[in-house]
Amino acid sequence: MAKVIMVQGTMSNAGKSLLVAGLCRVFAQDGYRVAPFKSQNMALNSFITKEGLEMGRAQVMQAEAAGIEPSVDMNPILLKPTNDHGSQVIVAGKVLGNMEARDYFSYKKNLVPDIVAAFGRLEEKADIIVIEGAGSPAEINLKENDIVNMGLAHLVDAPVLLVGDIDRGGVFAQLLGTMMLLTEKEKKRVKGLVINKFRGDVTILEPGITMLEEKAEVPVVGVVPYMSVTLDDEDSLAESLLPKDMDLINIGVVRLPRLSNFTDFSALDQIAGVSVHYVRDPYEIEKMDMVILPGTKNTMGDLAWMRESGMESAVKKFAQYGPVFGICGGYQMLGQRIADPEGIENVIKADGSEGLRGLELLPMETVLKPEKVRTQTSGSMEITEGALAGFSSHRIHGYEIHMGETMAVDAIKPLCHLDQKNDVVCQERDGGQRDNVYGTYVHGIFDDKDVAYDLCRLLAEKKGLTLQAEADTDYQSFKESQYDLLAEGIRKSMDMDAVYAMLQDAAI
Incomplete structure (x- = not known):
């Protein structure tokens, strides 16, 4: 006992x-x-x-x-x-x-x-x-x-x-x-x-x-x-969500009202010279070197908030010259439309139709479904488009947790090639990339050794800056x-x- x-x-x-x-x-x-x-x-x-x-x-x-x-x-x-x-x-x-x-x-x-x-x-x-x-x-x-x-x-x-x-x-x-x-x-x-x-x-x-x-x-x-x-913290009162000073490299995470899984960005925040900012003011977006749309427990409700708050316009403007990265619900928002035929999130427009227009930054559509996808996953990330082009051949390990299926409506390159789900070998494509916009369903995508550092090093190089050399350790060893x-x-x-x-x- x-x-x-x-x-x-x-x-x-x-x-x-x-x-x-x-x-x-x-x-x-x-x-x-x-x-x-x-x-x-x-x-x-x-x-x-x-x-x-x-x-x-x-x-x-x-x-x-x-x-x-x-x-x-x-x-x-x-x-x-x-x-x-x-x-x-x-x-x-x-x-x-x-x-x-x-x-x-x-x-x-x-x-x-x-x-x-x-x-x-x-x-x-x-x-x-x-x-x-x-x-x-x-x-x-x-x-x-x-x-x-x-x-x-x-x-x-x-x-x-x-x-x-x-x-x-x-x-x-x-x-x-x-x-x-x-x-x-x-x-x-x-x-x-x-x-x-x-x-x-x-x-x-x-x-x-x-x-x-x-x-x-x-x-x-x-x-x-x-x-x-x-x-790692799961509380909405976490210190990592508080405002902080600007650094050499600044990554803006849109602080959605129903923000979830903000631990996805902890590895980025541990790199010397890099600060992760949780942003609610659209005017802060232009100060960032990269913008992330994170996961959310209410994708359509938070998408409506982005539209009403002016955050949608700020993110779309930023995407013309800087990288925008969406994860899970944030990835769903990047598409053309999110449909909710079964009323999963109960967002119904004034005309009675169910669903919302997305940010229209990726040629994809999402249909929300009652069954929740829950898988651990691994594979590789290959970025060939836009501001992050050349960020390739990185192994990733993470997990998917979402309600909905996202499908391409036009030709688009995947962001990740998955080779294992819940310890079962597979060959699947995940996410998408076009111009400066990238999206994936994989949480924890930045946690693997060198992924976070190499991403931030690339952002620094584009500004003509050099980050401090990263110690020979990975995020898990740090934890x-x-x-x-x-x-x-x-x-x-x-x-x-x-x-x-x-x-x-x-x-x-």
């Missing part, structure tokens, strides 16, 4: 995902078989496993930290918001359907068997399971039939670490206020408090920590510093180094003896 420990937070983005990843790495370094678990995740950044199943990116990142293959058992329920009051519900890696928030709130107790089954399968493989909560256990309006915070902790008999974010201020009120709103039974589950994202001299906190421990009657087992580690840095920070700032004691005495 695996030992378990759960990380809950006082709010979203308190650092739960990072702390879980760090603990997974520490336990793995100490020789344990460890796995992450989050019963229910809400995110637009997702991943496809080698079985062709869909899960949240945070648990993929945590699995990497643990040194194991990602599995949907680590994230049995994934909610992907489709609008402000509804989500696509994915259970065990497959789409269950779309639900309004209120309907899902009533339905979710039916998913407890799926959660228990997934957790049970992990227990058979792991010595330690590190569980991540969601939001806060003190969201009293959501506590009925809770399946992700204290409800889950009771279900699997997990001791709880409660994490507060001092960087936002008011961390003592966060932690004490959360404890006050818990029931007595729930309070007994909290075995340690963690102050996260601290900057400065920790001795200044000591009087506050003493008072916090007295009032909460729970020990503070860690003051974790604000660590400069770069890991491994970041997990080690994270584990080192956790060991230095947390009482790991106390954490191990919680694991040994998990029964409440």
Whole structure:
């Protein structure tokens, strides 16, 4: 039977995902078989496993930290918001359907068997399971039939670490206020408090920590510093999405309202002299060296936003002299038209017709379909047209996750030649290229060794600039180094003896 420990937070983005990843790495370094678990995740950044199943990116990142293959058992329920009051519900890696928030709130107790089954399968493989909560256990309006915070902790008999974010201020009120709103039974589950994202001299906190421990009657087992580690994030509050200064090479990613899978561009952002900017102002487009239309959970809705905001005109103008790259939903937007005959995205024009005109930059049309394509894929990328001509013979590995089929309406060269899908040999063409415009369904296309650097080097050469020579490492190796840095920070700032004691005495 695996030992378990759960990380809950006082709010979203308190650092739960990072702390879980760090603990997974520490336990793995100490020789344990460890796995992450989050019963229910809400995110637009997702991943496809080698079985062709869909899960949240945070648990993929945590699995990497643990040194194991990602599995949907680590994230049995994934909610992907489709609008402000509804989500696509994915259970065990497959789409269950779309639900309004209120309907899902009533339905979710039916998913407890799926959660228990997934957790049970992990227990058979792991010595330690590190569980991540969601939001806060003190969201009293959501506590009925809770399946992700204290409800889950009771279900699997997990001791709880409660994490507060001092960087936002008011961390003592966060932690004490959360404890006050818990029931007595729930309070007994909290075995340690963690102050996260601290900057400065920790001795200044000591009087506050003493008072916090007295009032909460729970020990503070860690003051974790604000660590400069770069890991994949799935949250809309991710720091990578914030504005940044211009650099030698500037890549603009259109920040669509339903932006998804922005981790596609993490490898580009790690190159010295290169900055990835998430752009919502059309006037910023002309400052970029390359523009990317990313994935989206609502392709037609975000296409309409581009048209209304002026972003469509800015991108089309840019395409006359600079490279425009579309991925997944962004690739679909580049075509002549997106049709939705079955009302998948429920975008109906004033004249009653279903579908929208695309940006008309590639001679392709897309028909949305209810079946979701979910595949890991590999092949090669060959660019022979326009501003990126000569960027060829690069191996790529990634995954497809989309609803719809895109077909050429005129002669067009493919962008990628795929030779494997879900470990099955194939010979398929993907995407398209014409003039300065390129599109593909493959997520993670820039992650393979040298792909991101060679692309940015080409952009620099066109400006008469030279990028700093890239170190002999690839993006995956970089991520491994970041997990080690994270584990080192956790060991230095947390009482790991106390954490191990919680694991040994998990029964409440």
